[in-house]
Amino acid sequence: MSHLNLTLKVWRQDNATSEGRIETYEAKEIPTSASFLEMIDIVNERLIRDGEEPIHFDHDCREGICGMCSMTINGIPHSKERGITTCQLHMRKFKDGDTIWIEPFRANAFPVVKDLVVDRSAFDRIIAAGGYISVRTGSAPDAHAIPVPKSDADAAFDAAACIGCGACVAACKNASAMLFVSAKASHLNHLPQGEVEKDQRVLNMVRQMDAEGFGNCTNQFECEAVCPKEISAQHIAKLNRDYLAASAREAVAP
Amino acid sequence: MTLDSKIPAGPLANKWTSHKVNSKLINPANKRKYKIIVVGSGLAGGSAAATLSELGYQVECFCYQDSPRRAHSIAAQGGINAAKNYQNDGDSVYRLFYDTIKGGDFRSREANVHRLAEVSTEIIDQCVAQGVPFAREYGGLLDNRSFGGAQVKRTFYARGQTGQQLLIGCYQALEKEIQKGGVKMHPRTEMLDLVVVDGHAKGIVVRNLTTGEITTHAADAVILATGGYGNVFYLSTNAMGCNVMAAFRAHKRGAFFANPCYTQIHPTCIPVSGDYQSKLTLMSESLRNDGRIWVPKSAEDAQAIREGKKTAAEIPEDERDYYLERKYPSFGNLSPRDISSRSAKEVCDEGRGVASTGLGVFLDFADAIKRDGEDAIRARYGNLFQMYEKISGDDPYQVPMKIYPAVHYTMGGLWVDYNLMSNLPGLHVLGEANFSDHGANRLGASALMQGLADGYFVIPSTIAVYLAEQKPGAVTTSHPAFKEAENSVRDRLKSLMDIKGTRSVDSFHRELGLLIWDKCGMARDREGLEEALRRIPEIRNEFWTNVRIPGSANGLNAELEKAGRVADFLEFAEVLCYDALNREESCGGHFRSEHQFTEADPEVQDGRTQPGEAKRHDDQFQYVAAWEHTAPGQAPVLHKEELVFEEVKPSIRSYK
Amino acid sequence: MSALTNSLGSFIKSSIGRKIIVAVTGLALVLFLAGHLTGNLLIYAGQEAFDEYAHFLHTFLHGTGVWIARLGLLVCFGAHLWFTILLTRENKAARKGYAHQATVQAPKSSLIMIWSGLTILAFVIFHLLHFTVRTDAELAKIGAESPWKMVIIGFQNPLVSLFYIIAMTLLCSHLAHGVASIFQTLGLRSNRTAGPIRIFAKAYAAVIYFGFISIPLAILFGYGSDAVK
Structure with missing residues (x-):
């Protein structure tokens, strides 16, 4: 199984009223067979271990039908791959050394609740x-x-x-x-x-x-x-x- | 305590009708004085909330998702059964009833199942009227397909997204009632405790997941429609958020948990690819119509495949073991779910698994493609092949799929009587969260049917039986029981936040899941279950001393949410194992290795069944095992509801 | 009556209602362009034909025709402009941008509609002052004698031609998206018609573009220079 080392640029925002910012994280040794959300799980597991707050994101069924996952990946909701939700995106679509921008769904009618979580x-x-x-x-x-x-x-x-x-x-x-x-x-x-x-x-x-x-x-x-x-x-x-x-x-x- | 199932007297076919005639009604002017809490907004909860509001009750509905439209009913693919007999192929209410009883391995209640079959036809009418786009024929009428365990075509479907379409129909009905003011919806809100006043369920304690605020809500009755407990195995086809908390909180407050050992393992899922894996994806069972399941005959070949030194194509035909075709020549690759799942486990346990983890078997379409052509296979399974390729990265037209069984559905649940009320008065339980209709095994396309039957047609009628005895609004949140429950919730959250250990919640969940999958999964035995019962408290103790939950409880905190759910799984897992240990027989989704037919059994010798099949012991275990909570860490107390079969004679399920 | 005005009021306030107004006024302007171009191309038919056409326009319905048309165009242009500005303001207010921006399939022309439109507005003002109001006294004198000569002399100024060609390029871009949008907004686009509509819109924009810019280009390359010496 091959692995990737990635740089993540992630929108972090504590709550609806606070200012948000882009934070940079290194995602090391990510298996290519992991899904995109599992990649974030791995990063979160490390954040928790290091005493930091994990990145919050909405997700539930993880099979592309509930509509809960909602992130914009490199400027495109659910990534540039066609006909999939974020949870159906797999890391084999990325290359070693890639920088990935992860932001919440942006719309004033969808206010940010926390990090990548929005209110729809x-x-x-x-x-x-x-x-x-x-x-x-x-x-x-x-x-x-x-x-x-x-x-x-x-x-x-x-x-x-x-x-x-x-x-x-x-x-x-x-x-x-x-x-x-x-x-x-x-x-x-x-x-x-x-x-x-x-x-x-x-x-x-x-x-x-x-x-x-x-x-x-x-x-x-x-x-x-x-x-x-x-x-x-x-x-x-x-x-x-x-x-x-x-x-x-x-x-x-x- | 005796469990009164309150099954109405009279002939089976008349029970439901006569029950409705004989039950008390609440007049329309009085209905609006009653408040009902519904927890969960899937097919059962959503349909119940909408329908009760239409009737005039005040409804408060709660779900943990950001919208009621996202409940996990949405993921059901195949279809929904109904005894419409639109195909003129001999279907009837009785046949659907019989198939469901037999499919459940004679461990469900005749009266409940017959009612389910009766109302199944009304569900289809209701859904069509709501605009559910079921598949149609060119004449404009509804199409049907056939499903496992039935010899008629009675399954209505909407491409591979039947659950989604039914749930959206139900969600729209719910939103209509929200707009009218009949339902107050609380999304992103999780039930953390049940409030019991003088022995009756009269309210709940919830946490607003966005703000962290804890509130209490009082009502004249509480309905739980909170789904199954499949995520006790960590990896399952359930959504990430599915949990047992609401049901288990109710259990700790006195509701009995029935038959938790009946868990359904689906044979065709995409195998685990690594220890980071969060979820398993189901591949439709229909693939087994054309795919051939095999592993190499030798463990050496299997190892070479696992290590990438050999490919499937390099294994010659006579070195392959098409084990289902070999063991079950007449059903072959289409053997029932439990048989197929267990056989896959056996060959992998022998070291002949082909996925990198060792847990996976081939589902090979090479012969079908050779026979029918790639285009024909694409027409039949194109979308499934595409889904498989997205996840695994392999092209199933070129190389065989790899599949492995995964936890899919749980038949057990809170004990309920014929009115869907638990032993705790006022507490009603619907859908997968109750135990009532599927016995030890659920047939395909029956989960959607049961959820909607409970919500649209059963509870709106049977809840009046309880409410008619209650003075509306008699209990409010000012009752001390609410403060007590709220305080215990606050204490528990504080305890969790205060642990400040070193391990993540997921790491505990994964550890528990692996243990339960190993010891209480596809095949169980006394030794393994006893070991699980020793290990669970150890994991639980470490959890309560070493879990790390970052952040605060005052706001969105996913780790805290998960921690509460995993804490309950760590207690619930024991009830599951106690039940599996107690049930010294094999039936449906519960397979005890000690209880299987062997060559020595007369049933095998006279050809009624074959070695390795599940062996029931009707003389000792023809009952519902309902467990009463005692104290944390102590064995629950067993209560039995004997199952009486008046209409159907239990027999051996045979697949020959 | 109040029910009717209420309905119209909410139509005009709604996003779709406003878009429909933009589409209908856009359609009128698109059709005007076709007529305008046809008339302009008479420039190649020679001085007599062109001047006769100009004369006809000014005397149609005893001279009221041109004013009816001008009024109609003004209303369409004004409404088109007013409602697009309203819509654009709402659109800007509806979203914050992404730190990492990306576009999947929106054509460039669709992304600059407001800018191409405002450039066209500036051009139209200039164009009206130039050839209709005729603020240049010398050009006005020539125009009164022969509109054909006025056009030739007007476009012999390279700066005027350059601005004209730039404006036409943006008009072409505006039309490539705008014409197709009319069909979508008026509900005439479907899976079957989507392809033909896209091709038609581009073809229409191209015809308008090349038709209009051919005139200054021809003049810059010497067309009619003999006649106006």
Whole structure:
């Protein structure tokens, strides 16, 4: 098994109100078969041994599905590798002697909690504003009552694959949440079950998104490039269209 | 103390219906006066919180993740079972019930399992209405696949992300209720103790993980939906944060822990690659449809492979041991999970493992690629092969995969009655955290079903049985029990912070995990378990004198969080080993080497089973082992709930 | 009525609403460019054709046509400018930068939209003073006689041509991203149309670019110099 010696430039910040700074750490003898988060585990183990506070970072499932891990590696959320989360990144992608910059997801709507940990509760509030289908438990008709064309079901799935990690926001030069919001709206708006609340959903989610202080989409598509689930920016186009239609219908509603 | 399972009288198929008819109701105007605490926001907790709020109860929901959408239910890949019989292949509620009872090796309650099968169909309706994008056929109707342990196609799926899609449906329902004000959500908040007032669970003590603030919360009932304890093994397919703390705190406050020795080991995971490893990744079992499992016949060849001196391709066909095909000719590579896992362990114990650590076997697609072509294999398993390559760096189209079993799910959990209430009145336990439905072994695609059945359909009805007897809001946090619990939590945190030793929390967790995996993993025996029971207190003592937790308790402190969880694993591990030691039989996920069929057994001679298979002792162990906590470091007390089979006759699970 | 104004108000305040306004006004300006270029290219048809075209513009609808068009353009230009400045300010406020910056796939043109846009604004002001208001008295006299001659003489000044070409280069960059963005913002982009839209936007920007800069280049290389001696 081969090993790497690396230099880490890591954002350290004690809490939400304190000033942060970049600190430099030497990461010696890192096995190439370790994952990126295991590399940080190893560094943390040494920091603890030396009586220092370990680097805090969010992580949980470590298999690319929970959306918890949230770091920007060399300026790119989840690293430059396509279609993966940070926890799926392995050290064999790096070279001996590399310097790696590790920073939190940057967006004013995602305030830093500590070190690399950020608060993404804005996403929850956007979902609460309309990212659902109102169906009371027990009131559903038989699952086969409404056939859904396979193409619609597949399109809905493509959007529903979003893991809510926030990389789209972190990569966007404007910290826009449009890919996240559009993915949820597109998932539900593609399905006949979601049709009834479509207009209200789109209007309310976009209003909440704006209220949270995210920036605006300038169609640069950095979001889809870093999305670990490779969700397409075409969902943003659909959201724009649905929003325009919903606004028009709201304006002329009887 | 006798354990009353409160199973309703009457014929099995009518029990659930008649129970709902005969149970007390709470009128809509009164529901809003009751407050219910839900700990955990996965499939069971999230669906319960959302549904109880829809009914009008005030709900407070807690999770340690930064959002309820991240609970580990999200990682389930395969699917969810339901007795819809959309395939017209002879499925029915009874067949799903029977398959689950048999799959659980006749160690679960008939009435609970039948109810599970009954409500399974409503779950699918509910999820589709919520917008869960299940796989569909070109006609627009739902598609099904088949799964282990069943001869019908009853599994609904959403690509390889069924758990994620179901959880997001559930999370959306929860957010809808949060918006309406019915649920107050507390993310990044961990339950550190249960508050018991006059023998009833009436509240919890929590720590805000961001600020470190300790608060108490009172309610008319408490629901725990906090998942399983697989991380007692340190390495498992569970998320890093999964822990036994909430359940174990409840256990220490009087709730019985049932059948902890039933742990499921999944045969197809990516092997450990080094001692820094933090987590194991599951590869879908479906790979075994086309992959052939083998190791070299000789330990020398295996060693050469481990050292990189030989490759798999250099081992000639007649020097390979396709051990599953050899031992189980009719099921071969598709032998059940427990059999496959144990066989892998055996060959590795013989020194024939092929991964660098010695713990790994080949899963080889060379023959399948030769037979069907690379494109056909890519179409079937492309995403899995890609995932494997990302993690291991090997290309499975060129070289065989290496796999090894890993802890995946735990069937045991807090003891609950038919109403999902533990022996501690007011405390209800749902999903993987309870013991109720899977017996000694869980079938694939049944965990999602149980979590959602408990949360959407069972608890909303059965919690009223308890609440109807309670005066709403009778207990508040001003009761001295809250102060007592809060103080004990503060003391414990202070003790942990004050140790200031030299070793990290993870190093203790790893040490414990290795021990438990070794002595109470895939195969267990008396000697090993007794040794584990000697070693655990030693590790625990060192932990409490030598762990180092940097930073302070007033703010985000990941080491402190882990320390609290590992401290409980260090106590829980003993309960696990006591249970495994007590159960002198082999069944499902619990395999005692002393209890397996041999050539001498008549069942082997007459061909009903074969040597090496698990041997149950129904005459002595047809019961649920529910353990009562006594004092730290002392053996728990065993209580038995006899299992009565009225409908199904226990028989030998045969894979021939 | 108040419900209607409320809806419009929240549309104009919303991020998507503002972007749609920018896209629609951008579309109008993009179409204007096509018309403007077509007219300008008449310069190659000779003095008579060009002057006739200029005359037509000024007398269309008894002279009100050009003012209607100017007013429309002013509104579009003003709204385009106003809302992009609002959006850009919001965008700047939404994020702090990274210590180690990186860009994955955003084209350079998309990153400098505000700067290319502001340069175009400066150019438009100059261009209007130069050829429309005609602050240079001598040029104004020539313009009154023959707009064609005015253009030739105007572009014979290398500094004017250089500024013109620089501005057109930034306009080209602005269009390469802006035209494609119109489709995205108006919801007309999909997986199928994404490729064609990208090519169309670049092609359109190139046509506008080469069409416009051909004129000063041709003049610098001597086109029409005989006629204005």
